[in-house]
Amino acid sequence: MNKFSFITRIPNEPGALHRVAKIAKIHNANIHRIHYNYKIDLNTVFFEISSSKEAYEKIRNELNELGYLQISLEPVHYLKFNIFLPNRPGALFEFLDNITSTNANIAFLDFDERSNRHDKLTVGLTLDNTSTVNLLLENLQQRYPMEILEYDAEGEKLDDTVFYLLFAQKIREIIGTEDDFLFKLLNDINHIVQELTRLGENPKKVFESIITTGNTLKNTQGDKFFADVQIININNDSFLYGIQPPCGGNIYLVESKDELVMIDSGYGIYYGDMVKLFQHIGINLKKLKGIYITHADADHSGAGGLYDVKSYLNKGTLDIINKTNRAYGSAVEECVLEEVYTKLINLFSNFNPPTNVDVFPNKIIKRRGKIPVIHSFKVGDLKFEVLESLGGHLHGQAFFLCPAEGLLFTADSLINFESLSSERKKYNILAKNLMTSVNVDTERARKERKTLLELISSLNEALLSEGKQCLICGGHGAISVFDGNTLKVNGKIHHYGSDS
Structure with missing residues (x-):
């Protein structure tokens, strides 16, 4: 039995975490560390397990098939816009179909028909790459009048649903490294966060101290x-x-x-x-x-x-x-x-x-x-x-x-x-x-x-x-x-x- 770690991005819905635990159980893996804190990142969960290497690979494959396994730390884009929905039943459902088809994650929604802007839906999305952004905009503009409010290709406007991705990007800017190494480093950093949170420390202060340490050294050469x-x-x-x-x-x-x-x-x-x-x-x-x-x-x-x-x-x-x-x-x-x-x-x-x-x-x-x-x-x-x-x-x-x-x-x-x-x-x-x-x-x-x-x-x-x-x-x-x-x-x- 060896020790392994992996990072998941699971939907914020009942039973999601249970599915991960069930997969680990099926393959006789012992979970000896888990950390999730919605105040830091709404979807990211860290796991450390003991299992055979073969079982570990099977667990990763099954999580990947579910779309739960974090396999990339590429920069995430943030898009915020107003869209004008028709005033009829099913309009929101049809709009969300378009969002789902491009694998965009909703970070922000704001709509109230009693407000003075009753026909506007304000949407904030996170997307994995530029081509996804372009495809989504093309699809939406063909169907709805819309106003682009913000587009951030650097990830600076990302919300807490992708906090660890943004943090990984900042680490990459300091030391420049590959995803595999960053995954291991994120797991170690999360272990600090978990321990200091138990001791009553503010987790965001931990992340800030790490980035400030790296940047201070980088910027004094x-x-x-x-x-x-x-x-x-x-x-x-x-x-x-x-x-x-x-x-x-x-x-x-x-x-x-x-x-x-x-x-x-x-x-x-x-x-x-x-x-x-x-x-x-x-x-x-x-x-x-x-x-x-x-x-x-x-x-x-x-x-x-x-x-x-x-x-x-x-x-x-x-x-x-x-x-x-x-x-x-x-x-x-x-x-x-x-x-x-x-x-x-x-x-x-x-x-x-x-x-x-x-x-x-x-x-x-x-x-x-x-x-x-x-x-x-x-x-x-x-x-x-x-x-x-x-x-x-x-x-x-x-x-x-x-x-x-x-x-x-x-x-x-x-x-x-x-x-x-x-x-x-x-x-x-x-x-x-x-x-x-x-x-x-x-x-x-x-x-x-x-x-x-x-x-x-x-x-x-x-x-x-x-x-x-x-x-x-x-x-x-x-x-x-x-x-x-x-x-x-x-x-x-x-x-x-x-x-x-």
Whole structure:
């Protein structure tokens, strides 16, 4: 028995859903997920079943013969017009015969003989293709006086009877893909909707967040790409570069005289724009020794495979990348929200994770406060420690610390949220809309933040005699310092655009 999924468009009439269930029963298929919500789409129902492959094909064929199986996601046309019906019995029936003969779906009807426009019937239809539209208009114009009110070939005026078709069209505009892939993606997206609806979320808000996420990434590349850059002189031979792309996680570079290390690679979709930015600020990528990845989210690891160097990461991070589920290794591993969000964001962001990797040893060397130290590395004369997180934000997340210079890369466990631009704040909220929380363990995430602040306070005390303080390099936002109460931006922020 294998698991299969299919999407149906069934008429809104008694017994229609029962017919589908009967077909599944006849072929000994077990329905283990069904979702229908008339507030989203009046006719679309999602099914997941367990059956043999042969039975699945028979079920599809029988549903297709009934006209219930959704087999195409081609753009749907919307036509709205007034038609003048003769005032006699059977006039409406004859008109509807013409509609039925062209397989048009009625989205809107308005007629009342007591109104001041008693001879007009206003009709809204959805049709599959242009030839159908032309045939219908030709038939109707030969029989009735009519006025065309609207014709929308792009689907923007479609009503909720074809909501999922319109949504699929919007997804196609973002990523460009074939129907088979879109069917699978729609099924996954519907699973998010089903779960969030149970939790009291507005389903339309879910769809809006998905489309906005995809469009925001698509529309911040190339000539629309921008970034905020901080350049900090660590010592005579070393520099720190902190780069905030338009969306997603920061990219850091630590440069010594002879070598360069990247900490987190950002989204894959920004790779080409980032290379241009590096050239603009004088970074020589030929010096790049390796990439140190804090965690598996696409905005931190998603371009690792595009650089011709080795990436260094925790085993938990590699496991999440391979499982395509950011909840892997956590208490919410079975949560469908996390799994489907991972697929979506990987798709939208051109996820290209590292394949040439070294995994950190799974052995505690010592502790920095309450945080285990599991490995170390050098960049020039700078010595770094690899600290293992508590797993609050994500399983396998790591922090990187240079104690001598007070450089601490805190990933997504400690961020100066106040330093984020309003656009970046809006983008970050989208992920929360789709998962309810960006942390896989909220309580651990709180402890993680508290533990990091305690470590920073301890480092500041040790650095005070040298006139230094700990530089906090969060997964998002500006490089900052901690004054004992709040995080404050350190140094100047330079804005970069592709026309710079």
